[in-house]
Amino acid sequence: MADVKLHGAWASPFSCRVVWALKLKGVPYENIEEDLPNNKSKLLLQYNPVHKKIPVLVHGGKPICESMIIIEYIDETWLQNPLLPSDPYQRALARFWVKFAEDKSSVVWTLLRSSGEEREKAKNESLEVLKTIEEHGLGDKKFFGGEEIGIVDIAFGWMSLWLGVIEEIVGVKLLEAHLFPRLYAWTKNFKEVPVIKQNLPDRHELLLHCKGVREKSLGSSSSS
Amino acid sequence: MGEVKLIATTQSLFCARIQWALKFKGVEYEFIEEDLRNKSPLLLESNRVYKKVPVLLHNGKSFPESLIILEYIDEVWKHNPLLPQDPSERALARFWAKFSDEKVIFGAFGACRTEGEQQEKAKEAALESLAFLEKQLEGKKFFGGEELGYLDLVVGWIPLWLGVMEEIGGIKLLEEERFPLLHEWSQNFHQIPLIKECLPPRDNLLSYFQASISYHRSLAAKKP
Numbered sequence: 001m002a003d004v005k006l007h008g009a010w011a012s013p014f015s016c017r018v019v020w021a022l023k024l025k026g027v028p029y030e031n032i033e034e035d036l037p038n039n040k041s042k043l044l045l046q047y048n049p050v051h052k053k054i055p056v057l058v059h060g061g062k063p064i065c066e067s068m069i070i071i072e073y074i075d076e077t078w079l080q081n082p083l084l085p086s087d088p089y090q091r092a093l094a095r096f097w098v099k100f101a102e103d104k105s106s107v108v109w110t111l112l113r114s115s116g117e118e119r120e121k122a123k124n125e126s127l128e129v130l131k132t133i134e135e136h137g138l139g140d141k142k143f144f145g146g147e148e149i150g151i152v153d154i155a156f157g158w159m160s161l162w163l164g165v166i167e168e169i170v171g172v173k174l175l176e177a178h179l180f181p182r183l184y185a186w187t188k189n190f191k192e193v194p195v196i197k198q199n200l201p202d203r204h205e206l207l208l209h210c211k212g213v214r215e216k217s218l219g220s221s222s223s224s
Numbered sequence: 225m226g227e228v229k230l231i232a233t234t235q236s237l238f239c240a241r242i243q244w245a246l247k248f249k250g251v252e253y254e255f256i257e258e259d260l261r262n263k264s265p266l267l268l269e270s271n272r273v274y275k276k277v278p279v280l281l282h283n284g285k286s287f288p289e290s291l292i293i294l295e296y297i298d299e300v301w302k303h304n305p306l307l308p309q310d311p312s313e314r315a316l317a318r319f320w321a322k323f324s325d326e327k328v329i330f331g332a333f334g335a336c337r338t339e340g341e342q343q344e345k346a347k348e349a350a351l352e353s354l355a356f357l358e359k360q361l362e363g364k365k366f367f368g369g370e371e372l373g374y375l376d377l378v379v380g381w382i383p384l385w386l387g388v389m390e391e392i393g394g395i396k397l398l399e400e401e402r403f404p405l406l407h408e409w410s411q412n413f414h415q416i417p418l419i420k421e422c423l424p425p426r427d428n429l430l431s432y433f434q435a436s437i438s439y440h441r442s443l444a445a446k447k448p
Contacts, residue, residue: 050323050356059312062312064312064315064319065319066318066319066322069315069318069319069322070315072314072315072318073311073312073314073315076311076314077311088296088299088300089283089285089287089296091295091296091299092287092292092293092295092296095289095292095295096273096288096289096292099289099291099292100273132273136272136273
């Protein structure tokens, strides 16, 4: 098999998704840490000229961009430990929740970067997102993938660590156990999965990093 | 195979893709026209999260989100494949589909519905995104190669819908000298009988976009 490289960043939940998928499949790879946001490597810009973003997976010299598209590529290339179900209806359902995660997760990053009225709006939108997942997404299963984690769990993986960090920094409580019992239980179970446990950023380092992101955003908006 | 129904509107470019895919596969289906100002209980039940069209109904299950429906159709009816077989080619097709839906459609609509300086800025971004698509056609008759494929159906809104948006918006984006390949592809695409069969009448689309663009412009005029 040709070699596999991952251009990523330790603090990025999008990057971590790809790490989790590669580790779940037991695929050896070389990790290339990109210095974001201002010192991206020439290779990254060459591999992802459209978005200039991480993660990018490079397999046998061919770049694949967009984290969830990379996950599907990994699942189709290395067939052990499937991340998507085999039944077409279940696959469509999984892809639906992946798209939901992609389309709606950004509101939590808006929360991190905002204050005042914008912060309130982002907080309320984030609660709506959690409510939808709680009511329609998980059901009574342990994981979105059933007894084992799958592609949807990977897509929502940011809720298991990044969400709590953002809540702490911004001073809001979103994912409360009594409001979202299923999701809350899911975050605990997800973090216990060995591959996930061993491949999460250090919480304290992440907190400092995200604090920096917030300060930079609020600093630049208050000076304009 | 169970019966197939499609909850859709004739004007929606997202719905047209699904009709094209079903016809491409020779799948019989019932078209259920939805009135989006007065959504039916069937739609609200079939797409509880987004309440949007298109929704495919098959074997007692409902499938929302057009790109997901396309993949489902390709997996259930395996003849005349829409997506390429090779995983890296599939990843590329999915990448450009996501790009089309996130950047090209809304970029073009943004350029058509705005005015003045805002329109100039939006036009730059829209032209840049079209240039990326143009490049994908190099050496090919269709995005799928010699024959139609998934990406042709996804980008298939361009010949008719973009033309109408441009006319109402008073702006030209898809100029032949600037985008010769996209221009030629548009002609070839519209020659295909199954594509032509599912196009809404141009007058219908003109009225729709006239109303939509006027509404957006009046909202923008009210802002301080």
